[in-house]
Amino acid sequence: RAKADPVQKVRFYEPAMDEVLRARRSLAADLRDALARDQLSVHYQVQASIATGQIHGYEALLRWNHPKLGPIPPTEFIPLAEENGLILPIGEWVLRTACREATLWSPSYKIAVNVSAVQFMHVDLVQLVKSTLAETGLAPERLELELTESTIFTDRERALHMLHQIKELGVSVALDDFGTGYSSLDTLRSFPFDRIKIDRSFCDSGEGSPQTFAIIRAVIALGKAFGIPVLAEGIETDDQLSRLTSEGCDEGQGYLLGRPAPLRQIVETGQLKLIHHERKIIANESGA
Ligand code: C2E
Ligand code: MG
Ligand code: MG
Ligand code: MG
Numbered sequence: 001r002a003k004a005d006p007v008q009k010v011r012f013y014e015p016a017m018d019e020v021l022r023a024r025r026s027l028a029a030d031l032r033d034a035l036a037r038d039q040l041s042v043h044y045q046v047q048a049s050i051a052t053g054q055i056h057g058y059e060a061l062l063r064w065n066h067p068k069l070g071p072i073p074p075t076e077f078i079p080l081a082e083e084n085g086l087i088l089p090i091g092e093w094v095l096r097t098a099c100r101e102a103t104l105w106s107p108s109y110k111i112a113v114n115v116s117a118v119q120f121m122h123v124d125l126v127q128l129v130k131s132t133l134a135e136t137g138l139a140p141e142r143l144e145l146e147l148t149e150s151t152i153f154t155d156r157e158r159a160l161h162m163l164h165q166i167k168e169l170g171v172s173v174a175l176d177d178f179g180t181g182y183s184s185l186d187t188l189r190s191f192p193f194d195r196i197k198i199d200r201s202f203c204d205s206g207e208g209s210p211q212t213f214a215i216i217r218a219v220i221a222l223g224k225a226f227g228i229p230v231l232a233e234g235i236e237t238d239d240q241l242s243r244l245t246s247e248g249c250d251e252g253q254g255y256l257l258g259r260p261a262p263l264r265q266i267v268e269t270g271q272l273k274l275i276h277h278e279r280k281i282i283a284n285e286s287g288a
Contacts, residue, residue, distance in 0.1 A: 045260035057110030060098035099136040106273040112144040117151040140170030149182040200234020
């Protein structure tokens with residue numbers, strides 16, 4: 001949060017900060033129109049078993065193609081959307097789009113959707129998920145929501161209550177970016193997560209640092225103790241993959257296994273199998 005507070009910097013770097021603020025404000029204004037103007041899209045990244053390579057699902061990752069600036073990374077525009085509340089309609093749109101598209105896939109694949117802390121606090125997520133599943137016809141067992149610890153940190157009691165209700169629908173919940181931020185063992189004990197995702201910063205530095213690898217190993221052991229599958233994010237090299245394999249990590253996600261890409265593209269490269277009769281529909285759709 002500290003980095004989002006510009007006040008301190010203004011005192012020291014007035015002209016430059018003015019620019020930054022203006023750019024931020026104009027980007028936030030552009031984001032307001034992005035949904036209506038069809039500039040947002042959802043990319044999908046494969047999640048697979050490390051031991052067998054079997055695909056178990058895909059994570060939906062939001063993309064914004066700005067008409068003048070080109071692609072803006074979500075790490076830049078999602079905080080803006082959280083500040084001005086746009087994350088609510090945008091989050092709803094991502095959920096609906098991802099669920100609708102997942103109904104075209106072979107039913108053995110799950111779809112994982114990120115939920116922002118702001119959504120979690122300000123929306124009746126249970127109702128939203130329920131109506132989205134009803135509207136799209138996606139089986140609840142095929143949907144997974146990804147939450148980070150900062151999401152449940154604000155109001156743990158409400159979070160726990162909501163998590164139980166979501167699970168009652170048959171939807172599963174993953175703990176995203178584990179190892180960063182507020183990670184606590186108590187969260188793992190108290191919250192009924194179905195999957196732990198080890199943050200990719202651990203994979204990144206895993207090659208060089210024994211300490212980092214010790215953390216990965218400990219999280220894998222925790223997962224085993226709790227009976228929760230552990231997924232390693234950000235696998236980029238064969239070396240990382242083989243280390244994770246030998247440590248008994250259950251699942252992985254990363255550029256090595258597949259980069260996030262539009263639906264059309266992951267279908268074309270054979271990374272995603274569709275229900276037979278849907279092939280033509282995807283092929284005929286323009287952008288995806
Ligand atoms: P995340 O949920 O932890 O998503 C994983 C991020 O890691 C994605 O970044 C993905 O592109 C990136 N990644 C995957 N494999 C690799 C790899 O091998 N190497 C590297 N360097 N990166 C890899 P992305 O798409 O830029 O998204 C960043 C974050 O933005 C996400 O982190 C998530 O917190 C947020 N986000 C993305 N889409 C949504 C959304 O629809 N709703 C919400 N609330 N947040 C979203
Ligand atoms: Mg995620
Ligand atoms: Mg993550
Ligand atoms: Mg992240």
